[in-house]
Amino acid sequence: MDVPFRPGPAVLPPRGPCGGPRGRRGAWVAPWEDRGVSAHQQTAASPFIRACRGESVPHTPVWFMRQAGRSLPEYLKVREGVPMLESCMRPELVTEITLQPVRRHGVDAAVYFSDIVVPLKAIGIDLDIKPGVGPVVADPVRTRADLARLRPLEPDDVSYVTEAVGMLTAELGATPLIGFTGAPFTLASYLIEGGPSRTYEHTKAMMYGEPELWADLVDRLADIAAAFLTVQIEAGASAVQVFDSWAGALAPADYRRYAMPASAKVFDAAAGYGVPRIHFGVGTGELLGLMGEAGADVVGVDWRVPLDEAARRVGPGKALQGNLDPAVLFAPTAAVETKAQEVLDAAAAAGTGHVFNLGHGVMPNTPPDALTRLVDFVHRATAV
Numbered sequence: 001m002d003v004p005f006r007p008g009p010a011v012l013p014p015r016g017p018c019g020g021p022r023g024r025r026g027a028w029v030a031p032w033e034d035r036g037v038s039a040h041q042q043t044a045a046s047p048f049i050r051a052c053r054g055e056s057v058p059h060t061p062v063w064f065m066r067q068a069g070r071s072l073p074e075y076l077k078v079r080e081g082v083p084m085l086e087s088c089m090r091p092e093l094v095t096e097i098t099l100q101p102v103r104r105h106g107v108d109a110a111v112y113f114s115d116i117v118v119p120l121k122a123i124g125i126d127l128d129i130k131p132g133v134g135p136v137v138a139d140p141v142r143t144r145a146d147l148a149r150l151r152p153l154e155p156d157d158v159s160y161v162t163e164a165v166g167m168l169t170a171e172l173g174a175t176p177l178i179g180f181t182g183a184p185f186t187l188a189s190y191l192i193e194g195g196p197s198r199t200y201e202h203t204k205a206m207m208y209g210e211p212e213l214w215a216d217l218v219d220r221l222a223d224i225a226a227a228f229l230t231v232q233i234e235a236g237a238s239a240v241q242v243f244d245s246w247a248g249a250l251a252p253a254d255y256r257r258y259a260m261p262a263s264a265k266v267f268d269a270a271a272g273y274g275v276p277r278i279h280f281g282v283g284t285g286e287l288l289g290l291m292g293e294a295g296a297d298v299v300g301v302d303w304r305v306p307l308d309e310a311a312r313r314v315g316p317g318k319a320l321q322g323n324l325d326p327a328v329l330f331a332p333t334a335a336v337e338t339k340a341q342e343v344l345d346a347a348a349a350a351g352t353g354h355v356f357n358l359g360h361g362v363m364p365n366t367p368p369d370a371l372t373r374l375v376d377f378v379h380r381a382t383a384v
């Protein structure tokens with residue numbers, strides 16, 4: 001059965017403010033669910049899922065980390081007066097924001113609109129996301145007594161996620177939805193530092209100075225991250241990405257010892273569902289092999305390592321995602337296309353499955369049209 005998602009307002013039901021409500025909640029059944037076809041089956045033949053599995057594709061699939069939100073005028077409009085964390089807890093708003101880049105750019109996958117700190121908020125950690133700054137934690141986690149604040153995440157804590165994913169998969173049809181979580185190391189860095197950091201001094205002080213406390217902390221975070229991913233997969237997410245954005249701060253031996261076991265626990269929890277698992281970090285050139293070993297099917301690469309070299313570091317049997325420098329999008333179209341073609345050539349030389357993406361998230365002032373043109377370019381340049 002093929003029910004392609006056609007981006008564009010025409011296929012969306014009439015909406016009130018913020019994109020919802022979409023009718024009687026709970027009463028609506030997606031056409032394929034009616035016929036016993038799950039969202040996972042519905043998306044299995046999509047270029048994105050096929051590329052993650054290293055299968056042949058009609059064109060190289062494209063999506064962008066942080067494609068939802070950022071500079072889109074339609075995003076700024078629906079977010080007006082709604083704090084970031086609150087917007088993550090409103091299923092109609094989450095659905096609308098997640099769909100916006102799919103409609104506008106024609107990307108091959110949607111990424112669930114949320115944030116890596118949402119599961120921490122959901123278990124009662126006092127934190128906020130400050131515009132232009134990022135997550136800020138009121139009372140940093142620094143002692144064994146502080147661990148008690150990290151209780152397990154139950155599906156009911158994030159019922160809005162289950163609801164939003166259900167609404168999204170119904171709208172998206174054959175276009176996959178990517179669920180995500182932060183990795184234990186990156187989550188720990190926010191909890192311990194209390195906010196963004198350049199040096200990770202408190203994080204590393206605990207890691208090296210109190211290795212048992214550190215191990216217990218990242219183990220709890222692994223359970224929370226795994227539960228958050230599982231909720232998204234069970235509700236219908238077709239693939240998942242684990243963001244270990246700041247793991248590049250670690251040398252390989254320290255990554256292996258202090259971060260990898262907890263990340264592997266997260267990947268193991270998702271293994272049984274058969275959905276592709278993507279693993280991404282920034283400045284992780286020296287860690288690519290280990291990040292694959294942690295349990296990923298697809299390894300995300302930032303812009304510092306060409307994909308053919310990344311393939312050598314990751315080894316056989318895994319696909320790659322990446323890796324255009326996000327700053328390239330501020331250059332004229334011809335330059336963007338030259339740089340994008342270099343990525344495609346390196347991917348072809350790598351000979352693995354390839355999901356085109358940026359080497360990190362879309363930067364806030366990126367011209368939206370540059371992203372739309374890039375999607376079109378990659379599709380045209382790789383069409384078979």
Ligand code: CP3
Pocket residue numbers: 064065066067068069070084111112113114115116117129130131132133134135180196243245361364
């Ligand atoms: O990819 C998407 O489009 C989905 C949404 C998404 C957000 N955050 C929304 C968001 C995703 C996947 C994330 C992941 C995330 N959050 C990561 C990993 C990805 C990466 O960039 O490395 C990290 C490290 C965070 C933590 C975080 N949250 C930071 C550092 C920031 C501030 C950065 C900024 O540009 O302001 C946030 C806030 C945040 N997360 C916003 C959005 C839309 C901005 C919210 C606002 O300011 O109103």
